[in-house]
Amino acid sequence: MNQSAPEDGSRPTDEVASGPATTINEGMDEGALAEMIGDRDAGGCTEWVEATHGQEAVRALSRLSDEEREQLLAMVEPDVAAEVVERLPEPQAVDAIEHLDANIAAAILAEIPSDDRVDILKELDAPGAEAIICLMEAAEADDIRRMVAYDEDVAGGLMITEFLAFPTTATVSEVLRDLEANAEKYADFNITYTYVIDEAGALVGVVPLRRFLLARRGATLDTIMIPDPVRVTDLEPLVDLSIRFRDEPYMGLPVVDATGVLIGVVERSGVEHALAEESDEAYREALGIIGGEELRSMPLVVRSRRRLAWLSLNIVLNIIAASVIAMHTDTLEAVIALAVFLPIISDMSGCSGNQAVAVSMRELSLGVTRPSDLFRVLGKEIAVGVVNGIALGVLIGLVAFLWKGNPWLGGVVGAALTLNTMIAVSIGGCVPLALKGLKLDPALASGPILTTVTDLCGFLLVLTFASMALAKLT
Amino acid sequence: MNQSAPEDGSRPTDEVASGPATTINEGMDEGALAEMIGDRDAGGCTEWVEATHGQEAVRALSRLSDEEREQLLAMVEPDVAAEVVERLPEPQAVDAIEHLDANIAAAILAEIPSDDRVDILKELDAPGAEAIICLMEAAEADDIRRMVAYDEDVAGGLMITEFLAFPTTATVSEVLRDLEANAEKYADFNITYTYVIDEAGALVGVVPLRRFLLARRGATLDTIMIPDPVRVTDLEPLVDLSIRFRDEPYMGLPVVDATGVLIGVVERSGVEHALAEESDEAYREALGIIGGEELRSMPLVVRSRRRLAWLSLNIVLNIIAASVIAMHTDTLEAVIALAVFLPIISDMSGCSGNQAVAVSMRELSLGVTRPSDLFRVLGKEIAVGVVNGIALGVLIGLVAFLWKGNPWLGGVVGAALTLNTMIAVSIGGCVPLALKGLKLDPALASGPILTTVTDLCGFLLVLTFASMALAKLT
Numbered sequence: 001m002n003q004s005a006p007e008d009g010s011r012p013t014d015e016v017a018s019g020p021a022t023t024i025n026e027g028m029d030e031g032a033l034a035e036m037i038g039d040r041d042a043g044g045c046t047e048w049v050e051a052t053h054g055q056e057a058v059r060a061l062s063r064l065s066d067e068e069r070e071q072l073l074a075m076v077e078p079d080v081a082a083e084v085v086e087r088l089p090e091p092q093a094v095d096a097i098e099h100l101d102a103n104i105a106a107a108i109l110a111e112i113p114s115d116d117r118v119d120i121l122k123e124l125d126a127p128g129a130e131a132i133i134c135l136m137e138a139a140e141a142d143d144i145r146r147m148v149a150y151d152e153d154v155a156g157g158l159m160i161t162e163f164l165a166f167p168t169t170a171t172v173s174e175v176l177r178d179l180e181a182n183a184e185k186y187a188d189f190n191i192t193y194t195y196v197i198d199e200a201g202a203l204v205g206v207v208p209l210r211r212f213l214l215a216r217r218g219a220t221l222d223t224i225m226i227p228d229p230v231r232v233t234d235l236e237p238l239v240d241l242s243i244r245f246r247d248e249p250y251m252g253l254p255v256v257d258a259t260g261v262l263i264g265v266v267e268r269s270g271v272e273h274a275l276a277e278e279s280d281e282a283y284r285e286a287l288g289i290i291g292g293e294e295l296r297s298m299p300l301v302v303r304s305r306r307r308l309a310w311l312s313l314n315i316v317l318n319i320i321a322a323s324v325i326a327m328h329t330d331t332l333e334a335v336i337a338l339a340v341f342l343p344i345i346s347d348m349s350g351c352s353g354n355q356a357v358a359v360s361m362r363e364l365s366l367g368v369t370r371p372s373d374l375f376r377v378l379g380k381e382i383a384v385g386v387v388n389g390i391a392l393g394v395l396i397g398l399v400a401f402l403w404k405g406n407p408w409l410g411g412v413v414g415a416a417l418t419l420n421t422m423i424a425v426s427i428g429g430c431v432p433l434a435l436k437g438l439k440l441d442p443a444l445a446s447g448p449i450l451t452t453v454t455d456l457c458g459f460l461l462v463l464t465f466a467s468m469a470l471a472k473l474t
Numbered sequence: 475m476n477q478s479a480p481e482d483g484s485r486p487t488d489e490v491a492s493g494p495a496t497t498i499n500e501g502m503d504e505g506a507l508a509e510m511i512g513d514r515d516a517g518g519c520t521e522w523v524e525a526t527h528g529q530e531a532v533r534a535l536s537r538l539s540d541e542e543r544e545q546l547l548a549m550v551e552p553d554v555a556a557e558v559v560e561r562l563p564e565p566q567a568v569d570a571i572e573h574l575d576a577n578i579a580a581a582i583l584a585e586i587p588s589d590d591r592v593d594i595l596k597e598l599d600a601p602g603a604e605a606i607i608c609l610m611e612a613a614e615a616d617d618i619r620r621m622v623a624y625d626e627d628v629a630g631g632l633m634i635t636e637f638l639a640f641p642t643t644a645t646v647s648e649v650l651r652d653l654e655a656n657a658e659k660y661a662d663f664n665i666t667y668t669y670v671i672d673e674a675g676a677l678v679g680v681v682p683l684r685r686f687l688l689a690r691r692g693a694t695l696d697t698i699m700i701p702d703p704v705r706v707t708d709l710e711p712l713v714d715l716s717i718r719f720r721d722e723p724y725m726g727l728p729v730v731d732a733t734g735v736l737i738g739v740v741e742r743s744g745v746e747h748a749l750a751e752e753s754d755e756a757y758r759e760a761l762g763i764i765g766g767e768e769l770r771s772m773p774l775v776v777r778s779r780r781r782l783a784w785l786s787l788n789i790v791l792n793i794i795a796a797s798v799i800a801m802h803t804d805t806l807e808a809v810i811a812l813a814v815f816l817p818i819i820s821d822m823s824g825c826s827g828n829q830a831v832a833v834s835m836r837e838l839s840l841g842v843t844r845p846s847d848l849f850r851v852l853g854k855e856i857a858v859g860v861v862n863g864i865a866l867g868v869l870i871g872l873v874a875f876l877w878k879g880n881p882w883l884g885g886v887v888g889a890a891l892t893l894n895t896m897i898a899v900s901i902g903g904c905v906p907l908a909l910k911g912l913k914l915d916p917a918l919a920s921g922p923i924l925t926t927v928t929d930l931c932g933f934l935l936v937l938t939f940a941s942m943a944l945a946k947l948t
Binding site: 053054055057058059062063083086087089113176179180190191192209210212213214239240243244246247249251267268269272273275276279280282283284286287288289293294295296297300303304307308310311312314315318319321322323325326329332333336337339340341342343344346347348350351352354355357358359361362363365366367368369370376377380381383384387388391392395396399403451455459 | 743
């Protein structure tokens with residue numbers, strides 16, 4: 001992650017000896033860092049970053065003001081600043097990089113692993129990102145431009161470009177000499193595999209590191225490599241990658257472009273990380289946090305505006321659905337008890353439908369269901385809808401009957417909830433597949449579509465049934 | 475993953491040569507596997523498992539009936555059965571293992587990496603798990619019993635027990651000989667790090683694999699190891715582990731018990747995987763899939779019953795909230811227009827509150843917020859609640875006013891939504907922290923608490939304000 005980082009899995013003894021990282025500075029004043037930033041005390045800040053770890057560090061860094069964070073990053077050496085950036089939640093990291101001088105930003109990003117670096121650059125506006133990329137080494141800049149162009153959910157967007165590759169004609173002792181000479185540069189590489197490439201850069205073999213331990217020093221790589229290793233193409237989607245890593249105990253897989261040239265390595269941990277991000281996003285979107293994640297340290301105006309955008313859409317959809325009630329106030333006036341059941345039917349249909357949404361989302365991400373399975377899902381959901389719809393309908397019908405002593409009221413309310421539960425689970429099960437098939441975001445759009453349709457249908461069913469049975473209800 | 479698995483990152487050439495794994499058998503009849511199982515054709519099934527990969531394999535295996543899956547696992551060799559188990563979604567894997575003869579189950583589980591093995595054993599009932607564990611090698615059985623006892627969200631529950639450890643006095647050539655002799659056993663080990671232990675088994679050093687490449691064959695490990703390496707204790711929680719791996723580029727960290735004895739290794743990918751599982755679970759629970767994940771291949775009775783348990787709780791809470799309306803039907807009768815706005819206020823307050831829940835959940839999992847930050851969160855949320863509450867209140871108030879031409883109606887409805895939005899975001903922001911502080915599951919319980927309280931308050935506010943302004947409304 002940075003040039004001064006100690007070799008794999010270790011820290012200098014004196015730091016380790018001072019106790020588990022999470023308790024360091026436990027009692028330290030959270031304002032101390034802000035004070036040092038205010039005093040432009042670069043040495044003190046560097047010391048703080050090196051000495052503070054775990055939740056303490058994350059909390060303190062994420063609670064600085066935007067200006068303080070930018071000052072901190074500009075003040076300390078790039079490798080220390082990179083440590084800070086790696087600890088920040090992504091929105092804050094992006095925001096800070098965006099406001100830094102491009103030269104400083106480029107120096108910091110050079111110290112960050114390629115996949116995290118690309119994640120940040122993708123979030124910047126295009127001219128800002130290009131200004132930073134221009135300042136990097138030409139070869140690195142080309143790598144980065146290529147990676148930024150990939151979607152986040154394909155191998156090319158998930159790979160790292162820190163890998164070892166040698167020509168078929170290299171000898172074991174040449175590789176060992178290279179490893180020794182570039183020990184510092186390779187400190188952050190995952191060198192479990194060494195790849196073997198031909199003159200055109202195409203992947204032709206892999207040498208697991210352990211094979212070097214036992215090989216003759218004079219052997220060339222083509223004699224000790226495993227030829228034609230498993231590889232993935234740069235456009236392989238995340239769901240397929242996740243299945244591959246579930247299938248086999250690979251720690252990483254080489255990524256090749258359409259011509260077979262080795263361009264990166266997708267690691268098991270990178271795939272797991274992308275899956276976690278995807279689930280997080282689905283959760284946030286389902287609960288109405290749209291347009292990127294929100295942290296409470298963000299300015300009120302940003303937080304309010306983003307949330308309000310979502311709420312405004314929903315209130316319009318709600319008003320549209322409720323207009324069905326407005327058109328039936330005569331029925332409602334005649335049977336005022338119905339007003340008690342309208343919110344219940346709206347809420348319960350939302351609950352039933354959301355359950356079906358959750359199952360579809362999970363099956364899509366596990367790869368057991370595809371958009372083309374729409375009718376299978378519909379059949380399965382209708383079955384659940386019939387059972388649960390009847391159960392809930394009988395329950396609410398009984399409550400209505402017992403409350404007012406009128407079996408017709410129970411019948412109207414119960415029948416409406418039964419039917420609407422069937423509608424809700426059908427929509428909830430199918431909409432995510434349909435959206436996915438249309439390349440739209442199912443986590444984002446399923447909720448509003450579901451609740452609007454089920455509210456509309458629910459209100460309509462209750463009030464229509466009631467107007468049909470009006471003579472028996474009054 | 476199994477003894478016949480080829481060395482890291484490779485498959486035999488002939489398989490690779492037959493094209494990318496995901497397209498193999500693309501056109502194959504999905505019923506072919508079921509047919510071979512019916513015919514007890516173990517050879518055919520083995521061939522199918524070896525030749526079919528990616529989504530095709532996952533879909534076909536997960537759509538077998540429970541009986542077919544059990545027959546398949548019992549019929550093929552344990553290493554092939556282990557491949558099947560690894561590809562199945564966890565609930566199906568657990569279910570199949572549960573119904574197998576303990577001897578067969580033990581043989582299959584022996585071929586599965588220790589962390590996945592423990593995940594499955596944890597889901598079995600205690601006697602069933604013990605019956606299987608008893609049949610394993612004594613040393614392995616002890617490891618497993620210890621791992622099963624850990625929570626899933628601490629280092630001990632996330633670690634693998636496949637790691638290399640040698641005494642300080644071992645020489646480089648002894649280690650290399652051991653690696654060679656046990657090449658097959660170690661094929662599934664992540665050997666990026668070799669750990670060094672003292673006579674008591676306590677962790678005293680680490681040797682990155684690359685150091686062996688350049689070391690003298692006669693050197694003892696204590697001369698080439700990095701002493702006192704970073705380690706985590708078995709009870710370190712997931713949130714701290716995730717911050718450590720964000721902080722530093724470790725691929726794995728050694729796990730020690732309270733006495734300093736090395737008991738396992740927690741890998742970066744294992745931590746990322748646990749975070750993904752946690753997000754998935756939060757998403758499922760927020761949408762009402764409770765008690766483990768649901769797949770549509772499960773029997774209807776299981777799916778309906780589980781969903782219904784959640785719906786039954788919610789309908790009771792809904793009836794309680796709606797009883798507020800029932801107690802105010804006189805007001806409602808006088809101003810029937812209010813009935814249109816009750817579902818809107820209920821739904822919008824739920825939306826606003828859920829946004830705050832999502833932000834709290836994310837901040838908890840990032841480690842930037844702790845349960846003790848309750849008042850900070852409350853302050854931040856009230857600010858958003860005031861802004862968004864006024865915006866939504868004015869909007870709905872205007873709609874009410876324009877519809878009925880009565881400014882008092884607009885005032886009642888708008889004031890109720892403004893106030894209830896503030897209540898909703900406060901509850902939504904604080905409840906997850908409070909539940910987390912009480913060691914309860916915030917993803918599960920936040921939703922029902924939120925919607926019940928906000929429905930109750932929302933209905934009460936509208937109807938109370940309306941009864942106060944009744945003279946102006948009619």
